[in-house]
Amino acid sequence: MKEIEREKLYDLIIVGGGPCGLSASVYAGRSGIRTLMLEEYACGGQILNTFEIKNYPGFENISGPELASKMANQAEALNVEIKYEKAIDFDFSQDIKVIKTQNGKYFAKTVILSLGASPRKLGLEREKELTGKGVSYCAICDGGFFKGKRVAVVGGGNSAIEDLPYLTNLASKSYLINRSKRYRAQNILLEKALRLKEHGKVEFFEDTVVVKLLGDKKLEGVVMKNVLTGKEQELLIDGLFIEIGRIPNTDSLKGKVDLDEYGYIVTDQNLMTSVKGVFAGGDVIQKSLRQIVTAGSDGAICATNAQNFLNQNYKK
Numbered sequence: 001m002k003e004i005e006r007e008k009l010y011d012l013i014i015v016g017g018g019p020c021g022l023s024a025s026v027y028a029g030r031s032g033i034r035t036l037m038l039e040e041y042a043c044g045g046q047i048l049n050t051f052e053i054k055n056y057p058g059f060e061n062i063s064g065p066e067l068a069s070k071m072a073n074q075a076e077a078l079n080v081e082i083k084y085e086k087a088i089d090f091d092f093s094q095d096i097k098v099i100k101t102q103n104g105k106y107f108a109k110t111v112i113l114s115l116g117a118s119p120r121k122l123g124l125e126r127e128k129e130l131t132g133k134g135v136s137y138c139a140i141c142d143g144g145f146f147k148g149k150r151v152a153v154v155g156g157g158n159s160a161i162e163d164l165p166y167l168t169n170l171a172s173k174s175y176l177i178n179r180s181k182r183y184r185a186q187n188i189l190l191e192k193a194l195r196l197k198e199h200g201k202v203e204f205f206e207d208t209v210v211v212k213l214l215g216d217k218k219l220e221g222v223v224m225k226n227v228l229t230g231k232e233q234e235l236l237i238d239g240l241f242i243e244i245g246r247i248p249n250t251d252s253l254k255g256k257v258d259l260d261e262y263g264y265i266v267t268d269q270n271l272m273t274s275v276k277g278v279f280a281g282g283d284v285i286q287k288s289l290r291q292i293v294t295a296g297s298d299g300a301i302c303a304t305n306a307q308n309f310l311n312q313n314y315k316k
């Protein structure tokens with residue numbers, strides 16, 4: 001490949017600077033391989049929007065931005081080059097992989113895809129402003145802030161129905177808001193939720209959608225609308241957990257690596273994708289628990305296996 005510019009050829013390029021990419025950077029940096037991390041916005045990914053993290057080992061309570069800055073400082077101190085550029089196209093057809101950003105092309109012997117996922121939003125006015133102030137997309141992360149308070153979960157799939165018993169244990173009163181009478185959750189989860197309903201611990205609003213968020217500096221309630229009758233009613237709550245799915249950031253990867261039906265990257269047990277030398281981890285892959293600690297673990301596995309791949313395929 002004559003077009004390769006040597007100074008733009010890296011042993012490893014990590015795409016995405018969230019917890020997975022930052023953890024991969026630490027492992028890659030410590031192993032001494034020439035590493036570039038490309039991050040579209042700012043290091044930290046989703047944790048930059050998290051006020052308090054209480055489930056990351058070693059920190060009883062730390063803000064997302066503080067944890068992100070600690071992780072980024074650690075990676076930079078290990079000589080990992082960080083460029084704030086968005087990867088817009090990928091060419092994995094040859095041994096040397098090409099990643100295109102708005103500023104040009106970078107070349108890599110191995111790649112880690114850690115582009116993360118974004119929670120699906122309701123699309124309501126002030127949803128962004130009230131996120132972290134009563135509106136949440138992660139019960140396991142934020143549920144603890146609503147002990148003894150009133151909360152509602154929006155959704156009818158596994159995430160929403162699984163969150164319900166967890167939140168009901170913490171909250172003084174909980175509600176489920178589902179846009180129909182159908183549930184996509186597994187029966188075993190649904191049965192548990194229905195038992196809570198029978199015991200009066202949860203109230204269900206079916207055929208119902210949230211049309212407005214109430215509250216000035218923090219969430220104080222919602223306006224719901226029955227989709228069959230059109231009737232609107234207010235519900236006073238402190239927390240609204242929106243669990244209507246996540247969207248993996250894989251639009252630019254369609255046709256480049258294998259994705260599952262929901263757009264998540266499919267990997268093998270070594271976190272290698274369908275392309276040799278291209279690894280993936282964190283929220284962007286098919287997995288059961290999307291958390292900081294699991295993203296960090298994936299980053300470590302990806303970087304270690306990328307290094308093994310380099311040793312096996314590019315030995316001097």
Ligand SMILES: Cc1cc2nc3c(=O)[nH]c(=O)nc-3n(C[C@H](O)[C@H](O)[C@H](O)COP(=O)(O)OP(=O)(O)OC[C@H]3O[C@@H](n4cnc5c(N)ncnc54)[C@H](O)[C@@H]3O)c2cc1C
Nearest residue numbers: 016018019020040045046087116141282283290291292295
């Ligand atoms: C509101 C909220 C609260 C949460 N609270 C907790 C908590 O308390 N505890 C916990 O363990 N987990 C929590 N989570 C989950 C946790 O944040 C994620 O599991 C974790 O951030 C996933 O890390 P990641 O590196 O895989 O992806 P992300 O954090 O999504 O990072 C991906 C990064 O890739 C970048 N990127 C994407 N596309 C490109 C591109 N084309 N080019 C360059 N860069 C790109 C993004 O800008 C982003 O920085 C929370 C999630 C949310 C939404």
